[in-house]
Amino acid sequence: MKAAAFDYVRAGSVAEACELLRQDGDAIKLIAGGQSLVPMMAMRLARPSRLIDINEIAALKFVAPDPDAIRIGACTRQCVLERDDALAVRVPLLRQALAWVGHIQTRNRGTLGGSLAHADPAAELPLAAQVLGARMMLRSTSGMRCVPASDFFAGPLATAIEPHECLEEVHWPVWPERRTGSAFIEVSRRHGDFAIVAAAAQIAVDDDGRCIRASFGLGGGGQTPLAFPGLAAHLLGTRLDATVVQSVAQDAAIELDPGNDLHASAGYRKHLAAVLAARALRAAFDQTKDKQ
Amino acid sequence: MNETLYPISVEVNGVLRTAPVPARLTLVDWLREELRLTGTHVGCEHGICGACSIMLDGEPVRSCLMYAVQADGHRVTTVEGLAQPDGSLSVLQDSFCDLHALQCGYCTPGILIAAQGLLDATAHPTDEQIREAIGGNLCRCTGYQQIVDAVKHAAARLAEDPLSPRGRGTG
Numbered sequence: 001m002k003a004a005a006f007d008y009v010r011a012g013s014v015a016e017a018c019e020l021l022r023q024d025g026d027a028i029k030l031i032a033g034g035q036s037l038v039p040m041m042a043m044r045l046a047r048p049s050r051l052i053d054i055n056e057i058a059a060l061k062f063v064a065p066d067p068d069a070i071r072i073g074a075c076t077r078q079c080v081l082e083r084d085d086a087l088a089v090r091v092p093l094l095r096q097a098l099a100w101v102g103h104i105q106t107r108n109r110g111t112l113g114g115s116l117a118h119a120d121p122a123a124e125l126p127l128a129a130q131v132l133g134a135r136m137m138l139r140s141t142s143g144m145r146c147v148p149a150s151d152f153f154a155g156p157l158a159t160a161i162e163p164h165e166c167l168e169e170v171h172w173p174v175w176p177e178r179r180t181g182s183a184f185i186e187v188s189r190r191h192g193d194f195a196i197v198a199a200a201a202q203i204a205v206d207d208d209g210r211c212i213r214a215s216f217g218l219g220g221g222g223q224t225p226l227a228f229p230g231l232a233a234h235l236l237g238t239r240l241d242a243t244v245v246q247s248v249a250q251d252a253a254i255e256l257d258p259g260n261d262l263h264a265s266a267g268y269r270k271h272l273a274a275v276l277a278a279r280a281l282r283a284a285f286d287q288t289k290d291k292q
Numbered sequence: 293m294n295e296t297l298y299p300i301s302v303e304v305n306g307v308l309r310t311a312p313v314p315a316r317l318t319l320v321d322w323l324r325e326e327l328r329l330t331g332t333h334v335g336c337e338h339g340i341c342g343a344c345s346i347m348l349d350g351e352p353v354r355s356c357l358m359y360a361v362q363a364d365g366h367r368v369t370t371v372e373g374l375a376q377p378d379g380s381l382s383v384l385q386d387s388f389c390d391l392h393a394l395q396c397g398y399c400t401p402g403i404l405i406a407a408q409g410l411l412d413a414t415a416h417p418t419d420e421q422i423r424e425a426i427g428g429n430l431c432r433c434t435g436y437q438q439i440v441d442a443v444k445h446a447a448a449r450l451a452e453d454p455l456s457p458r459g460r461g462t463g
Contacts, residue, residue: 001337005295008315008361031362038318038357039338051315053362079351103428105342105406108351109358192427 003041007050014059014139017052017166022141025163030054032075032114035106060113060168063087069135069171074113078125079104081112091172093202096184097128103192113167116152119159119224122194124184126153127219130227131200132173136160139168146171153224177204177213181287183280186219187272189263195220196264199276201284203240209289211235216248216281221256221273228252240285249277300364304329305373313360320344322360323370331371331401335430342429345402346370352409354428371401374408374458382458384408384446393442395433403429407443408458417447 011017021028029048031037032055040046054060060075063084070091072081078098081087088095101107101115101124115125116136128134129149136147138161147160154160161167186198201216214235217227231248238244258269297312304327313322318337323329323346335343337356344355347369355368374382381389384407394400403426410417410425417425422443423436431439450456 002318003316006315007296008298008359010364034359034362035339035354035357038359041316042318042338042356051359055362056365103342104409104425105345105352105354105428106339106357109348109353 001042003038004044004047006041006048008053009050010053010056013057014054014166014168015141017054017057018139018141018164020050020052021164021166024050025165028052028163030117030166032117033077033106033110035102035110035114036118036120037114054166065090066171067174068176069173072112072170072172074117074167074169075111076113078102078107078110078112078115082107090174091132092180093128093132093182093184093200094125094172096182097124097200100124100184100186100188100191100195100198106192112170116170117159117161117167119153119155119157120194121156121222121224122196122198122220123225124186124195124198124219127198127200127217127225128184129170129172130225131202131215131217133215133227134173135171136167137169137171138162138165140165144168150227155223175202175204175213179206179288179291180204180213181284181289181291183283183287185276185280185283187276197221197258197269197272197276198225199273199280201277201280203235203281203284203288205239205285205288209239211238211240211285214281216252216277216284218252218256218273218277221253221258221269223257226252226255228255235281240281245278245281246274249274249281252277298361298364300361302360302363302365303367305369311360315359315361317360318356319346319358319360319363319368320355322363323355323368329370329372333398333401335398335402340430341399341402342406343399343402345405345429347373347405347409350409350412352406369405371404374404376457380457382408383449383456384411384443384458387442387446387449388439391438391442391445393434393438399429399431399433403431403439407439407446410443411447411450411458415447415451417443419444 186195198219204213219225253274333343335341
């Protein structure tokens with residue numbers, strides 16, 4: 001359980017990290033919180049010949065509220081985000097998701113960008129990013145490009161980040177609708193473990209209590225976390241009665257292609273997916289009632 | 293094989309320690325094997341069990357999930373740093389003894405660090421907050437009830453006497 005030898009460089013700036021990536025991106029891994037990378041290196045599932053440490057780059061740690069989105073630096077620690085009350089008001093799903101991420105010791109070190117770039121299909125932050133349509137800002141020596149969450153997650157532990165790129169910021173859209181509710185629910189063997197299945201939802205209603213905007217997704221049920229914009233559209237105009245919620249949740253579960261493993265069979269995961277998707281939708285809807 | 297060594301300088305339990313380290317040396321291995329601070333235990337070595345918890349700049353983290361070279365310029369507190377310089381126990385450690393909150397002791401250093409992190413931030417933790425704080429630490433002997441009781445007992449003692457060892461007044 002010891003990592004193979006590697007060279008270490010502590011980057012002083014994003015520009016420096018990008019320049020190093022440009023020279024030899026294939027042999028380099030960026031290390032942020034290291035809460036997934038270090039165990040992978042200990043088990044020698046990852047053997048980078050060089051680690052670029054971005055932990056000391058202050059410019060990668062910030063929470064900046066824009067009118068229609070919150071911009072968060074990729075190396076912002078998860079513990080900082082979970083304590084941010086202003087963020088919880090504007091992007092409530094993020095705090096709800098963080099409550100399920102690891103433990104205090106891992107959230108003290110783990111970062112937002114690290115979790116997204118690692119892209120575990122059962123991780124909570126990638127699912128929240130899918131459901132809210134977060135936008136990943138990828139920096140390289142040739143500039144910045146923006147990749148929406150829907151194009152970002154390419155497979156288990158695989159993303160659209162090119163070897164010469166560094167995830168610099170994540171933009172989280174803020175829903176302007178006054179009556180917005182959200183929920184994040186999961187089942188795992190122990191609290192803090194990766195989810196067997198996780199479900200997240202965000203719903204907005206009009207003054208009449210009818211759904212005017214809806215998004216939901218599932219994690220742990222396939223190669224990447226998934227959002228279901230087509231199915232969510234069936235909720236518009238409804239009051240999320242049991243029938244429509246059940247039907248949408250069932251249809252979402254059908255679209256999953258979960259694996260069998262030690263923790264759960266594919267059939268059980270599909271069952272969980274339908275149950276949890278329905279619960280998350282209802283819980284998000286119920287929250288809108290508190291905002292008359 | 294000649295591995296590159298990187299000079300590091302880390303404040304460990306209030307003392308500046310400097311050393312050349314290979315990049316792949318984990319922080320916990322450096323603390324235990326080079327500094328001989330063997331109070332911090334190695335359990336799973338991949339971030340599940342919590343036995344290796346230490347404080348980095350005052351916040352509990354797992355020392356098996358970072359490399360020693362990454363701690364350069366930072367402040368580390370291990371379980372040895374919770375006790376007084378004369379070796380007498382902190383209020384929290386004392387409470388663990390009083391309430392039988394340990395059996396074999398393997399998980400205890402990590403749980404003490406996690407609990408101290410909670411007490412540093414929260415003067416009157418609820419049972420739920422205590423369980424959340426130690427939720428990342430596995431104990432295979434006692435069950436967790438006595439541990440929760442001991443942390444609560446320590447919080448009460450510290451509230452009565454904030455200047456006691458590792459009370460909020462002593463930082």
